[in-house]
Amino acid sequence: MTLEEIKAIEAKVLLQTYERNPLLFVSGEGVHLIDDKGQWYLDLLSGIGVNALGYGHTAIEKAIAEQSRKLIHISNLFFHEGQAELALRLRKISGLDRAFFCNSGTEAWEAALKLARAHAGLLRNEGRHVGTKFLAVENSFHGRTMGSVATTHKAKYREPFDPVMPGVEFVAFNDVEDLKAKFSTDVCGVLIEAIQGEGGIRPVSREFIAVARELTRETGALLVCDEIQAGLGRTGKWFAYQHYDLRPDVVTVAKPLAGGLPLGVMLCTEEAARAIHPGMHGTTFGGGPLACAVAIAVIDTIEKEHLLDHVTAVGTYFHGKLNLLAEKHPAIVDVRGMGLMLAAELDSAELAKQVAAVMLERRIIINRTSDTVLRFLPPFTLGEGDVDKAIDALDSILTAHAPEPAGAAPDGGKQIV
Numbered sequence: 001m002t003l004e005e006i007k008a009i010e011a012k013v014l015l016q017t018y019e020r021n022p023l024l025f026v027s028g029e030g031v032h033l034i035d036d037k038g039q040w041y042l043d044l045l046s047g048i049g050v051n052a053l054g055y056g057h058t059a060i061e062k063a064i065a066e067q068s069r070k071l072i073h074i075s076n077l078f079f080h081e082g083q084a085e086l087a088l089r090l091r092k093i094s095g096l097d098r099a100f101f102c103n104s105g106t107e108a109w110e111a112a113l114k115l116a117r118a119h120a121g122l123l124r125n126e127g128r129h130v131g132t133k134f135l136a137v138e139n140s141f142h143g144r145t146m147g148s149v150a151t152t153h154k155a156k157y158r159e160p161f162d163p164v165m166p167g168v169e170f171v172a173f174n175d176v177e178d179l180k181a182k183f184s185t186d187v188c189g190v191l192i193e194a195i196q197g198e199g200g201i202r203p204v205s206r207e208f209i210a211v212a213r214e215l216t217r218e219t220g221a222l223l224v225c226d227e228i229q230a231g232l233g234r235t236g237k238w239f240a241y242q243h244y245d246l247r248p249d250v251v252t253v254a255k256p257l258a259g260g261l262p263l264g265v266m267l268c269t270e271e272a273a274r275a276i277h278p279g280m281h282g283t284t285f286g287g288g289p290l291a292c293a294v295a296i297a298v299i300d301t302i303e304k305e306h307l308l309d310h311v312t313a314v315g316t317y318f319h320g321k322l323n324l325l326a327e328k329h330p331a332i333v334d335v336r337g338m339g340l341m342l343a344a345e346l347d348s349a350e351l352a353k354q355v356a357a358v359m360l361e362r363r364i365i366i367n368r369t370s371d372t373v374l375r376f377l378p379p380f381t382l383g384e385g386d387v388d389k390a391i392d393a394l395d396s397i398l399t400a401h402a403p404e405p406a407g408a409a410p411d412g413g414k415q416i417v
């Protein structure tokens with residue numbers, strides 16, 4: 001089928017949830033995607049932070065081939081090797097004790113919310129007062145299911161589906177006084193992304209997350225960190241919270257975990273895990289042999305290829321180049337992020353939209369989030385040459401879009417490609 005044929009059929013038969021870019025990709029290699037016409041695209045988005053090892057990585061292909069010949073699914077009624085092996089690796093890199101495997105980010109987040117409620121119930125049974133309320137942060141994004149969406153800040157994601165899960169209050173981002181004012185023994189969980197992803201690549205302040213850690217420790221409420229986008233090496237450490245020298249009680253991971261196969265995990269402390277007994281929670285597909293085998297291969301590859309160091313080095317290089325670009329182009333009002341989770345915020349939503357579109361015409365894939373923010377979530381294997389190519393393209397696009405100097409021809413600045 002051609003792109004036009006697929007478009008026409010999808011318009012009739014799919015629920016219209018997405019506004020796709022009019023491109024048909026058929027394969028990938030390294031940090032590049034290849035379309036139906038054989039054209040190569042530099043991918044600085046990696047399937048929204050999923051394809052951390054890029055495309056066609058032999059470790060992933062090998063794990064899929066070998067495991068798919070043995071066993072793809074068995075259900076959680078029986079043992080297989082994958083969950084134990086993967087949980088041991090996750091424990092080592094996260095410092096958290098136990099894992100619950102599921103199939104997506106939002107499902108890991110639902111598990112975290114249920115755990116926080118169950119844990120508060122356990123503490124109440126033990127004679128402590130911990131309520132059922134959640135504190136989430138403004139501009140948060142935690143997923144699309146009913147519980148996750150209730151803790152997601154943007155009204156457009158929540159309100160069409162009201163009533164969503166009650167008992168969620170939002171705290172102003174990095175506002176310690178607001179956090180202290182809203183926190184009480186009524187709260188069972190404080191929900192934080194160490195670096196907000198969809199919210200515009202905004203790192204939480206050291207003080208805000210430290211205060212959240214302290215307040216929850218005092219009452220027994222859980223500090224829950226959403227690492228679905230930032231986790232598993234994207235920021236140059238295994239987890240973004242590790243930049244803040246603290247241990248959350250609960251951590252969710254998903255996007256890059258299984259090299260493109262759906263897999264999520266909720267990690268938690270021994271203390272939090274006391275709240276869950278057999279039969280309370282579960283999933284049919286979660287933590288299947290195939291997804292686990294690939295996730296083990298992903299973690300082993302990140303270690304073997306020293307990709308955390310690589311992410312830090314290339315991320316620092318990329319960040320520096322974006323800073324230089326910001327000095328030259330006043331339209332860039334902020335550059336931020338960690339490792340290969342980076343953003344350049346522009347002074348207008350219209351400009352950000354145009355820049356992303358022209359980058360795509362030049363066959364470089366980036367993404368716009370929170371209206372004005374250009375987001376970069378490339379594969380961890382990105383090279384400095386790839387960064388240079390993207391920066392050069394951004395430079396010439398922003399130059400073409402710069403406001404015209406006084407006296408210039410009326411449409412002198414509109415030449416964009």
Ligand SMILES: *Cc1c(COP(=O)(O)O)cnc(C)c1O
Pocket residue numbers: 104105106107109141142143144193197198226227228229230254255
């Ligand atoms: C993508 C994302 C989610 C939701 O994950 P899905 O797999 O799409 O359900 C939740 N939290 C964060 C921080 C994310 O980036």
